[in-house]
Amino acid sequence: MPASPELQREMLRQMQTIRRFEERASDDYQNGAIYGVVHCYIGEEAVAVGVCSALNIDDQIISNHRGHGHCIAKGADLNRMMAELYGREDGYCKGKGGSMHIADFSIGMLGANGIVGGGLSIVTGAGLAAQLEGKDRVAVCFFGDGASNAGSFHESLNIAARWKLPMLYVCEHNSWAASTSSKMTHAADDVAGRAAGYGMPGVVVDGNDVLAVYEAATEAVARARAGEGPTLIECKTYRWRAHTERPGAADPRPAEEIAAWMARDPIKHLVDDLKQQQGQYSDAEFQALDDQVLAAVNASVAFAEASPFPAPEAALDDVFAD
Amino acid sequence: MSMREISYARAGMEALVEELQRDPTTIHLATDAPPSLVEEFGAARIRATPITENAFSGIAIGAAGSGLRPIVNWSMVTFCFVAMDQIVNQASKIHYMFGGQQTFPIVFRSSVGGGTSLAAQHSQSPYSMFMNLAGLKLILPSTPYDMKGLLKSAIRDNNPVLSFESTRLMGFKGEVPEDDYTVPLGVADVKRTGSDITVIALAWLVHEALAAAEEMAKEGVSVEVVDPRTLFPLDNETMRASVQKTGRLVIADEAGPTAGASAEIAALIAEDPATFRALKAPPKRVCALQVPIPYSPTMENHVFPDRTRIIAGIREVMEAG
Ligand SMILES: Cc1ncc(C[n+]2csc(CCOP(=O)(O)OP(=O)(O)O)c2C)c(N)n1
Ligand SMILES: [Mg+2]
Secondary structure (H helix, E strand, C coil): CCCCCHHHHHHHHHHHHHHHHHHHHHHHCCCCCCCCCCCCCCCCHHHHHHHHHHCCCEEEECCCCCCHHHHHHCCCCCHHHHHCCCCCCCCCCCCCHHHHHHCEECCCEECCCCCCCCCHHHHHHHHHHHHHHHHCCEEEEEEEEHHHEEEEEEEEEEHHHHCCCCEEEEECCCEEECEEEEEHHHCCCCHHHHHHHHHHCCCEEECCCCCHHHHHHHHHHHHCCCCCCCEEEEEEEECEEEEEEEECCCCCHHHHHHHHHHHCCHHHHHHHHHHHHCCCCCHHHHHHHHHHHHHHHHHHHHHHHHHCCHHHHHHHHHCCCC | EEEEEEHHHHHHHHHHHHHHHHHCCCEEEEEECCCCHHHHHHHCCCCCCCHHHHHHHHHHHHHHHHCCCEEEEEEEEEHHHHHHHHHHHHHCCHHHHHHCCCCCCCCEEEEECCCCCCCCCCCCCCHHHHCCCCCCCCEEECCCCHHHHHHHHHCCCEEEEEEEHHHHCCCCEEEECCCCCCCCCCCCCEECCCCCCEEECCCHHHHHHHHHHHHHHCCCCEEEEEECCEECCCCCHHHHHHHHHHHCCCEEECCCCCCCCCHHHHHHHHHCHHHHCCCCCCCCCEECCCCCCCCCCCHHHHCCCCCHHHHHHHHHHHHHH
16 A cells, blocks of 8 residues: 555655754764764664554554664654653653663653664564454564674564564664674675575565655555564665764765765655655745754754753662562 | 462462463463463463573563563573573663663563582572662572462562572472462561571572571570572561571572672671671671582582581581670
């Protein structure tokens, strides 16, 4: 089922939101308002948005260290996200998590995760819960090409296939794991090919084409809801920025490679699609959208700045649940 | 309450069956699906997993965060080490790291201890490694009564709880009520009252300490045996009150002493001013020797503490003051 014009515009809004949110997060990280580490998703927006557009609010996703895009695409509140990055009391995790650990269980966002490969099995448990509760829910794992070589990938995909869990495993293949090229680490570069070994479908998608991602995800979600089990979707994409926003961090990727992928901007791709398909989509309209998005991002910063820092003693809260 | 005698292993199984009956959101994950459980609760809830301790420990976390109450059995504690990422990096921190927004009720069961000539990999008592992490509760039952009551509390608790169960005690029989009961986490049990010396003993060593106390009574030494039962939360008050009463302390543990539960207990006793002032002699630890556990019985028996060594420890402390 192709995405409706309204849905396509919503996808564009989300992708632009991810980009503007992260541009701001990067700036505020450089100027010291955001601590620790920030991994940007810019350039890969079509993956999170394409997949999450095929999901319902009660479907669940899990993310990795590069999680802002997944959060926004699943419908997370920008204010609480920014407040978390700012380390404030009104952040999603009350300032205990930061960029690498944003979660919102109320919208099925089971958390970013600082351990590469750590989320694969956890979200498989969400798939098991969906199956046992008979709720028609699906669970989705976002993970990188780097994570695809961790043991938890094999363990989890085999179990999900054997138990026919309602799941999507979405590999964001950006060809790099920190400063190491996948050419050095992958015996076969296509991760999707491994699906055959688990008896599940594996598909390779242009991860910079949000509509292609959406279509692949829609099909996989339908399979999952029909009780036919998991699908491995490999999205070929690229991150525009260095592995982290840390100033001066080495980025060994060839400049031509970066430039070639930046020429394939997923946002521009959708804008061009909209212009072609619907004729009436204009640059002015995109400008208006961008103004709205920037206003929302600015509002999230204002919200974060207005939120107090947690009391030092709050460090002792929430070690255990009641 | 009417009682009957059942084994430690049976008590664990009863806790499981009753809690699976009581709460339909409980599920069981292990590389072996106990046939009796499959028969009663079905293969959907009682899952035989592939040999993937990392994956099924993580699956338990995700299922718990999605509304289920998983009970995981790693079988021997040995096998949980391939799941350390999920235990250390995920389960122990996930509630805290996400600002308390979700609960993760999970029980991870495993057997601990030696005495079975299974050599180094299959004879381990690593509970203190997990005491060192904030965010996990730890139980270590020594009797069938405690096993059933603690395990039920663990299953009903809204946090990840690790249940360490003594291999040596699996066949040990004791009285267990017919009716439903629980043993709260964090409450030690005085297994024998005495006035001259306290032995704080863990799991199998509780029984060795009781035997030692019986022996010492013949010599006119009155030994109090305290079983913490849970290593987190650890019942400081009961342990300190006992030592304040007797003024002397032996700590007995099947694990090695270095950074062990015994070390933590000794520190908790010594750093409390009132308890420190009540001490008549330095505390004494009776633990396994700090080596991997050897296979051949002559060496294995040499490495583990037992009633004889506890008696020697008691004598040493009594003579010291
Ligand atoms: C188990 C583990 N090893 C190493 C790291 C350090 N690390 C963080 S992100 C990363 C690269 C991950 O690459 P990939 O999975 O492809 O995701 P990407 O960053 O490309 O989105 C590494 C090595 C880690 N967080 N966890
Ligand atoms: Mg990568």
